[in-house]
Amino acid sequence: MDFSDIEVLVGSGTIDSFIGEKIVGRAMAGSQVPFYVCDLDEVCEKHLRWRNLLPRATPFYAVKCNDTPAVLRTLAALGTGFDCASKREMELVLSLGVSPDRIIYAHTTKPASHLRHARASGVDTMTFDCEDELDKIATFHPKVVDRSEPMFQAVVWGPTCAAVDRLQDALLPKLRVGDWLLSDDMGAYTVVMATHFNGFEKAEVYAVLSAQGWEKLKFCESFKDSAHVE
Numbered sequence: 001m002d003f004s005d006i007e008v009l010v011g012s013g014t015i016d017s018f019i020g021e022k023i024v025g026r027a028m029a030g031s032q033v034p035f036y037v038c039d040l041d042e043v044c045e046k047h048l049r050w051r052n053l054l055p056r057a058t059p060f061y062a063v064k065c066n067d068t069p070a071v072l073r074t075l076a077a078l079g080t081g082f083d084c085a086s087k088r089e090m091e092l093v094l095s096l097g098v099s100p101d102r103i104i105y106a107h108t109t110k111p112a113s114h115l116r117h118a119r120a121s122g123v124d125t126m127t128f129d130c131e132d133e134l135d136k137i138a139t140f141h142p143k144v145v146d147r148s149e150p151m152f153q154a155v156v157w158g159p160t161c162a163a164v165d166r167l168q169d170a171l172l173p174k175l176r177v178g179d180w181l182l183s184d185d186m187g188a189y190t191v192v193m194a195t196h197f198n199g200f201e202k203a204e205v206y207a208v209l210s211a212q213g214w215e216k217l218k219f220c221e222s223f224k225d226s227a228h229v230e
């Protein structure tokens, strides 16, 4: 990261002596233009205080507070996340080499073009506090909304209470009694391994074929004599 705009106080230098030098320098140059001094020690110290007092909270610095490049670069180096309110703020933080998963796109009303930019940049975490905004996010950055439902690591068991009747490990949303679980690509090593243990029925198998599939299949050589062929 480029820290060339940060001046390091050497020897017995303090913020006050630094300010004095700047005032003298300006006077000699005939300038009365006001200036700021940004104390990055304070930024580092506050960051460490945050981390020590709230070790389980991850800070996301709101870029809108102060987007001075030296402040952002210092925070990026310290490992904070960033709260960005617009496309421009996302671009600014990403340009420092911060990875998109350390950014939250936070704004009450996000323009579609900024949502598209977040999507293209891999910024997948964002805020909303009304249904319309959630609908908009679902339209322009659907991955975020898919993710907004919390998922839980789960084991899916069959009904028989047999130890072998373990179907799969899966990430599942919170379920209610009566919900159906639909799984793709089942069959191999499940149908044949099913058990009647405890008197349970094995799952029924419905074999289905599309109309086009049936058209193709019924002309196959081995099907020619089948009773099903019309």
Ligand SMILES: Cc1ncc(COP(=O)(O)O)c(C=O)c1O
Pocket (backbone or CB within 6 Å): 105, 106, 107, 108, 127, 128, 129
């Ligand atoms: C969805 C949402 N609501 C509200 C706010 C404003 O929050 P606060 O009132 O805490 O400044 C923000 C700011 O980022 C936001 O993203």
